[in-house]
Amino acid sequence: MARAITTKQKVSWTILAWAFGLLMFFPIMWTFLTSFKTEGAAIADPPVWFFFDWTLENYTAVQERSNYPKALMNSIIIAVGSTILGIIIAVPAAWAMAFVPGKRTKDVLMWMLSTKMLPAVGVLYPLVLLAKWLGVIDSRILLIVVLMLINLPIIVWMLYTYFKEIPGEILEAARMDGASLKSEIIHVLTPMAIPGIASTILLNIILAWNEAFWTILLTTVNAAPLTAFIASFSAPEGLFYAKLSAASMMAVAPILIMGWFSQKQLVRGLTFGAVK
Amino acid sequence: MNNSLRALLGATFLCASTGVAFADGHAKTITIATVNNGDMVRMQGYTDKFTEESGINVEWVTLEENVLRQRVTTDITTNGGSFDIMTIGMYETPIWGANGWLVPLDDLSAEYNAADILPAMAGGLSHDGTLFAAPFYGESSMVMYRTDLMEKAGLEMPDAPTWTFIAEAAAAMTDRDAGINGICLRGKAGWGEGGAFITATSNSFGARWFDENWKPQFDTEEWANTVNFFKDTMDASGPAGYATNGFNENLSLFNQGKCGMWIDATVAASFVTGKDSTVADHVGFALAPDNGLGKRSNWLWAWALAIPAGTQQKAEAKQFIEWATGTGYIEMVAANEGWANVPPGARTSLYENPEYQKVPFAQMTLDSILSADPNDSTVLPSPYVGVQFAAIPEFAGIATEVSQEFSAAYAGQQTVEEALANAQEIATEAMEAAGY
């Protein structure tokens, strides 16, 4: 940036940006604080902010009542598994659409996106009956496949828009040099595509992690992830704000931390073709 | 498609799923779906005791009430076989039992003494005289009130109050500046929430859901009186957000000392007198109100354990049910946590126990349960079974939509007349579609 910015301007922009940032983050911050309060302090009037007796009792109570490690494990397996499977299927498709576009490429792409508009509950009975017929209810593999299919259109779309930004001349140069299709993909394309693929992976892990319809209705105990874990704390009897907050933090913390650590990678490829 | 293809497809799925299906093959494990209510959560805490005694492992699927209903209903209608025991209520049991989806509980051991189950509960959990679910706890509804606030208002709560008295007392106790609402009632949409309350209340106003020909009755004066009375009383003396308050919200309010009276489930008695309550020492109990028409406004409900017909582990599931709903469990909880914390409302012997009779709300709970009759709940004759519901498959859907109309009226988005007209239309349409 060549423009001269006075410190005063910078300070005022900083204040404004921080104000917005804190406002957006406030609900999460508040949940975090509440999770360390007693149930009484959680609903104190006026609200207490930082000066209360911090306690871990909510986390202990939640831990005692449920199998958090198992739910966490299932969430990780399902989110990562469905994403990897989706990437394996989507990369060749997106590659082909981006570099060898046919007459119908655009239509195929649009059609893929439109499959995402099927309301989940509309196909509830068909899918449950199918899963039952195959005997795979409450298996992680079922959720991996279902979530992969739900997110596949987004994966293909994201990769396609990213691949399209890779200049075709580079590929042609490689072809001139006699590179085979395989080495073209591995040596030329992949290195250039890594930021886009990384970003796609991250976005889809987030989407799969947060899917809360199929993950509850298609699981019982073996494959139940954190979304089902949360469903057992959402409206118990009595005061529950602090325990709900603790359970919420346990459910979102892993993905939040992952998101923060990888935000550079996530942001870099998250364009959906928005930038020309 | 033929079986071998199906087997192949299924096997492909399962091989990839890293042998999940075989992991627990050697030890017997039963899977139980349950609701996240306090008594059920307590029961989970004692699971190890059961495993110790029987050698059977227990896996719990604990879900919030609405999610639980979705999950178990989908499972039972598709014969999914995911659960060995399901926690269901008085509404589902007779319907599912009639469809042959539940294992009859007619061969429980002599030691279990099924005859000890309160007749009202056993009746509501049976179809054609066969018990299909064993009650874990049962409840009716009653008035819970603050004795200190009643005294301050110069009033005395009779054992069997009328609605007129309740409305007057509510107005007298209300002190908005001090944050005290005279009365807290359920207005939240949902057939099991505000829908259950208004239906039970309507019984005491002489209203009914359907006449003998299954024609919806929301266009009657009785219903108009019921809903108008509810809204007027709550507008005058209820909490600001009563249109979105359900059992849990009201429990919090009462425990924080923000309600003068609360008419709700009898199981709440142990919570409002328990350690989370700030008003535990000032709570009195009375029967749910009436209007002198011969029916009170209390409901009847049980959370019960049932075995879906598709289970592979019938014997183990039965063993668990006998353990959890038997007298031994009650004694164990009493020994560890006191008599006030045992699951109430299921067994006659509990109310004959002198130790339990010392619990302040025991007698009122029993009286409330005994005064509700699912087979004769309305003043005018009605064709359905159930106090705060009608035990037909269509009811849950209709009542949820109807209660949404009512909640919108409570919130002031439409008038009570509009709400009732909409309710009539919704119910008529749905009943016609159902072929009545």
Add this chain to the structure above:
Amino acid sequence: MATAHSKSAARIMIAPAVFLLLVWMLVPLCMTLYFSFSDYRPLRGIFEPWVGFENYVRFFSSSSFLKSVFTTLWMVGGVLSITIIGGVLMALLLDRPIFGQGVVRMLVIAPFFIMPTVSALVWKNMFFNVDNGLFSYLYKWLGMQPYDFLSQAPIFSIVIIVAWQWLPFATLILLTAVQSLDSEQLEAAEMDGAPALSRFRFIILPHLSRAITVVILIQTIFLLSIFAEIFVTTNGAFGTRTLTYLVYQRVLESQNVGLGSAGGIIAVILANIVAIFLMRIVGKNLDT
């Protein structure tokens, strides 16, 4: 140029994704279609394979249908406007040189990682609740009567929750677009004395149009199927029943799978009309 060889290779590479999505689309969809012409009420044990268009007629003629379509449009429209206006402002703000930019960005994107169920629960109980919610304390502190958001402004409340979750997404995409803006062009305009507003109007906004269409497209796809936020907060009461929620009520609450399936098919058709409409715009925007 693409050779015949690479063309056939391309087809093979697209094939798995297309095949899988076809199966995914067609098998459940065909079953739904089949159910939609049947009288299927599992709780009654009724399954009559063919009742013609009865379910469609019933679903269309029910007064709740049109209402739910409008509710859906309101909700999607509300969220889109908030996220796009907010997203553009936020992106411009984050593009400024500020102290601690990385941290601010972390704070802003955080809501995107939160499970819809969790955010709905947190907003409903800890913010909107009229007795114990933070907003009520705020109102009281300002000397006003607490306001019952979920019953008095139900659609607005849900829009707030959903917009909170999606604002980060819009911000991120728009931020990338803002950052790609040719700063020389802006500087030139600044030199010429163009006021900030017209710089925004004539340089920044046109540049962002493509990004905005992308945000609209992607978000609409997700917003048409919002469910958890309604399920947790109002359960469909107070006029918050969207088309998706109506289908849910028919299938799961009323246990009328035939009627619900007809609703599902109608929802798919309507969603595809919206999709085609959107794709036209986006497609045009993406071709260049």
